[in-house]
Amino acid sequence: MAFEDDDSAAVYTVVVNGEEQYSIWPRERALPAGWRDAGFHGPKAECLAHVESVWTDMRPLSVRRQMDGAAWLTGLPE
Incomplete structure:
Protein backbone atom coordinates (compact mmCIF):
# COMPACT_ATOMS: atom_id res chain seq x y z
CA MET A 1 0.00 0.00 0.00
CA ALA A 2 1.40 3.39 -0.95
CA PHE A 3 1.67 6.07 1.73
CA GLU A 4 -0.93 8.20 -0.07
CA ASP A 5 -3.52 5.42 -0.50
CA ASP A 6 -6.74 5.19 1.50
CA ASP A 7 -5.43 4.29 4.93
CA SER A 8 -8.45 4.49 7.21
CA ALA A 9 -7.42 1.20 8.87
CA ALA A 10 -3.69 1.94 8.91
CA VAL A 11 -1.84 2.53 12.17
CA TYR A 12 0.73 5.29 12.39
CA THR A 13 3.50 6.21 14.78
CA VAL A 14 4.27 9.77 15.81
CA VAL A 15 7.98 10.34 15.30
CA VAL A 16 10.32 13.13 16.37
CA ASN A 17 13.82 14.06 15.25
CA GLY A 18 16.77 15.64 17.05
CA GLU A 19 15.49 19.11 16.23
CA GLU A 20 12.17 18.28 17.96
CA GLN A 21 10.25 18.33 14.68
CA ARG A 29 7.66 0.56 8.25
CA ALA A 30 11.09 0.90 9.81
CA LEU A 31 11.71 4.37 11.18
CA PRO A 32 13.77 6.61 8.92
CA ALA A 33 17.28 7.56 9.98
CA GLY A 34 17.34 10.47 12.41
CA TRP A 35 13.82 9.89 13.72
CA ARG A 36 12.63 8.12 16.88
CA ASP A 37 9.30 6.90 18.18
CA ALA A 38 7.59 9.67 20.18
CA GLY A 39 5.39 7.17 22.01
CA PHE A 40 2.02 7.75 20.33
CA HIS A 41 0.41 5.34 17.86
CA GLY A 42 -3.00 5.18 16.24
CA PRO A 43 -5.09 6.12 13.22
CA LYS A 44 -3.76 8.91 11.01
CA ALA A 45 -6.23 11.55 12.24
CA GLU A 46 -5.44 10.83 15.91
CA CYS A 47 -1.70 10.96 15.26
CA LEU A 48 -2.01 14.26 13.40
CA ALA A 49 -4.11 15.68 16.26
CA HIS A 50 -1.44 14.56 18.73
CA VAL A 51 1.30 16.21 16.68
CA GLU A 52 -0.72 19.42 16.58
CA SER A 53 -1.10 19.37 20.37
CA VAL A 54 2.57 18.70 21.21
CA TRP A 55 4.41 20.56 18.44
CA THR A 56 3.54 24.09 19.50
CA ASP A 57 6.72 25.80 18.30
CA MET A 58 7.59 24.99 14.70
CA ARG A 59 11.12 26.37 14.97
CA PRO A 60 13.83 23.69 15.05
CA LEU A 61 15.45 23.20 18.48
CA SER A 62 18.76 24.70 17.34
CA VAL A 63 17.01 27.89 16.22
CA ARG A 64 15.03 28.14 19.48
CA ARG A 65 18.23 27.74 21.51
CA GLN A 66 20.02 30.36 19.46
CA MET A 67 17.12 32.79 19.76
CA ASP A 68 16.82 32.13 23.52
CA GLY A 69 20.52 32.88 23.89
CA ALA A 70 20.18 36.10 21.91
CA ALA A 71 17.18 37.13 24.03
CA TRP A 72 19.20 36.51 27.18
CA LEU A 73 22.02 38.70 25.87
CA THR A 74 19.68 41.57 25.06
CA GLY A 75 18.35 41.47 28.63
CA LEU A 76 21.73 42.40 30.13
CA PRO A 77 21.99 45.79 31.86
CA GLU A 78 23.91 48.40 29.91
Whole structure:
Protein backbone atom coordinates (compact mmCIF):
# COMPACT_ATOMS: atom_id res chain seq x y z
CA MET A 1 0.00 0.00 0.00
CA ALA A 2 1.40 3.39 -0.95
CA PHE A 3 1.67 6.07 1.73
CA GLU A 4 -0.93 8.20 -0.07
CA ASP A 5 -3.52 5.42 -0.50
CA ASP A 6 -6.74 5.19 1.50
CA ASP A 7 -5.43 4.29 4.93
CA SER A 8 -8.45 4.49 7.21
CA ALA A 9 -7.42 1.20 8.87
CA ALA A 10 -3.69 1.94 8.91
CA VAL A 11 -1.84 2.53 12.17
CA TYR A 12 0.73 5.29 12.39
CA THR A 13 3.50 6.21 14.78
CA VAL A 14 4.27 9.77 15.81
CA VAL A 15 7.98 10.34 15.30
CA VAL A 16 10.32 13.13 16.37
CA ASN A 17 13.82 14.06 15.25
CA GLY A 18 16.77 15.64 17.05
CA GLU A 19 15.49 19.11 16.23
CA GLU A 20 12.17 18.28 17.96
CA GLN A 21 10.25 18.33 14.68
CA TYR A 22 7.30 15.92 14.55
CA SER A 23 5.82 13.78 11.82
CA ILE A 24 3.84 10.57 11.42
CA TRP A 25 5.09 7.34 9.91
CA PRO A 26 3.33 4.09 8.97
CA ARG A 27 3.70 1.72 11.93
CA GLU A 28 4.67 -1.26 9.76
CA ARG A 29 7.66 0.56 8.25
CA ALA A 30 11.09 0.90 9.81
CA LEU A 31 11.71 4.37 11.18
CA PRO A 32 13.77 6.61 8.92
CA ALA A 33 17.28 7.56 9.98
CA GLY A 34 17.34 10.47 12.41
CA TRP A 35 13.82 9.89 13.72
CA ARG A 36 12.63 8.12 16.88
CA ASP A 37 9.30 6.90 18.18
CA ALA A 38 7.59 9.67 20.18
CA GLY A 39 5.39 7.17 22.01
CA PHE A 40 2.02 7.75 20.33
CA HIS A 41 0.41 5.34 17.86
CA GLY A 42 -3.00 5.18 16.24
CA PRO A 43 -5.09 6.12 13.22
CA LYS A 44 -3.76 8.91 11.01
CA ALA A 45 -6.23 11.55 12.24
CA GLU A 46 -5.44 10.83 15.91
CA CYS A 47 -1.70 10.96 15.26
CA LEU A 48 -2.01 14.26 13.40
CA ALA A 49 -4.11 15.68 16.26
CA HIS A 50 -1.44 14.56 18.73
CA VAL A 51 1.30 16.21 16.68
CA GLU A 52 -0.72 19.42 16.58
CA SER A 53 -1.10 19.37 20.37
CA VAL A 54 2.57 18.70 21.21
CA TRP A 55 4.41 20.56 18.44
CA THR A 56 3.54 24.09 19.50
CA ASP A 57 6.72 25.80 18.30
CA MET A 58 7.59 24.99 14.70
CA ARG A 59 11.12 26.37 14.97
CA PRO A 60 13.83 23.69 15.05
CA LEU A 61 15.45 23.20 18.48
CA SER A 62 18.76 24.70 17.34
CA VAL A 63 17.01 27.89 16.22
CA ARG A 64 15.03 28.14 19.48
CA ARG A 65 18.23 27.74 21.51
CA GLN A 66 20.02 30.36 19.46
CA MET A 67 17.12 32.79 19.76
CA ASP A 68 16.82 32.13 23.52
CA GLY A 69 20.52 32.88 23.89
CA ALA A 70 20.18 36.10 21.91
CA ALA A 71 17.18 37.13 24.03
CA TRP A 72 19.20 36.51 27.18
CA LEU A 73 22.02 38.70 25.87
CA THR A 74 19.68 41.57 25.06
CA GLY A 75 18.35 41.47 28.63
CA LEU A 76 21.73 42.40 30.13
CA PRO A 77 21.99 45.79 31.86
CA GLU A 78 23.91 48.40 29.91
